[in-house]
Amino acid sequence: MSVDSEIQYAPARLDLAGKVALVTGGTRGIGRGIVLAMAAAGAKVIVSGRDRSNAEDVVAATRKVGTEGDLVVCDLFDDDAVDTLISDTVALAGKLDILVNNAGIDADGPMIDYDLETWRRVIRFDLEVPMRLSQQAARHFVANGGGSIVNIASVLSQVAVAEAGAYTPAKHGVLGLTRTMALELGKQGVRVNCVAPGLIQTDMTNNLWGSEAGMAYARDRIPCGRIGQPRDIGGAVVFLASEAADFIHGQVIVVDGGSLAT
Ligand code: NDP
Numbered sequence: 001m002s003v004d005s006e007i008q009y010a011p012a013r014l015d016l017a018g019k020v021a022l023v024t025g026g027t028r029g030i031g032r033g034i035v036l037a038m039a040a041a042g043a044k045v046i047v048s049g050r051d052r053s054n055a056e057d058v059v060a061a062t063r064k065v066g067t068e069g070d071l072v073v074c075d076l077f078d079d080d081a082v083d084t085l086i087s088d089t090v091a092l093a094g095k096l097d098i099l100v101n102n103a104g105i106d107a108d109g110p111m112i113d114y115d116l117e118t119w120r121r122v123i124r125f126d127l128e129v130p131m132r133l134s135q136q137a138a139r140h141f142v143a144n145g146g147g148s149i150v151n152i153a154s155v156l157s158q159v160a161v162a163e164a165g166a167y168t169p170a171k172h173g174v175l176g177l178t179r180t181m182a183l184e185l186g187k188q189g190v191r192v193n194c195v196a197p198g199l200i201q202t203d204m205t206n207n208l209w210g211s212e213a214g215m216a217y218a219r220d221r222i223p224c225g226r227i228g229q230p231r232d233i234g235g236a237v238v239f240l241a242s243e244a245a246d247f248i249h250g251q252v253i254v255v256d257g258g259s260l261a262t
Helices: 029-040 052-064 079-093 116-143 167-188 203-209 212-220 234-241
Strands: 020-024 044-049 070-073 098-101 147-152 190-197 252-255
Touching (some): 020 029, 020 079, 020 116, 029 044, 029 052, 029 098, 029 234, 044 079, 070 079, 098 116, 098 234, 116 167, 147 234, 167 190
Parallel strands (some): 098 147
């Protein structure tokens, strides 16, 4: 047996050169950070989101780190767009190796009078859309020798906070979806895992960053002493999508500055 065959975590195993990745919600926030990390690891990354100008800006940034990205502009509340995003990506890039289900929304509120339409909207966007995209990607992967799905969940896939509305149930569901699909697809060469970010400074959490009280609240909840940034999430995604993680199925990497450890 050669020494090489004993080493799973050599740097080359983190190389995504030759891979095509689709990142939903890649136009800003955590998604943009993931796109850039994957591009830096060598992947051709297809950026999806509604905002063409932001998507073009991210694609231009991928060129600066040495790879050619591309974009698919779509609204994932549009059923037709959900049904065609994977095939559109394959048509654009020639293949697909990695799906990152990152796009997400939230809508806070106490459950006792949480609006049913809002509940349906959040569950649909944060749980049903990743499920449907994963189904289609998995079919492509099974037919083409394998692939990897990385779902962006949240620390709220494992714990709850009061008044986060449908977001916590949806993110718990993302963890369940990850485990279910991992069990069903592992033998067919498809790995499904998720990354669970803690508080990250993006538009989604904008309500915190405008005031000293909000900043202090965030800092108090993060043991490592700083607020998470979009660039903090990409490393875990690259790792899970890479060959270095070949034996990792149905798992979650928490990236939260230590908040779940308390
Ligand atoms: P942002 O609100 O900053 O960005 C959301 C992304 O989703 C944007 O790229 C946006 O693109 C895209 N998006 C929103 N609505 C639609 C739509 N209808 N159709 C297509 N794309 C859409 O969110 P974050 O970057 O903060 O969050 C990214 C992921 O990380 C989410 O799944 C979130 O739940 C999760 N997360 C975030 C945390 C945080 O503290 N920020 C913590 C834990 C998890 P565009 O506007 O171009 O459509």
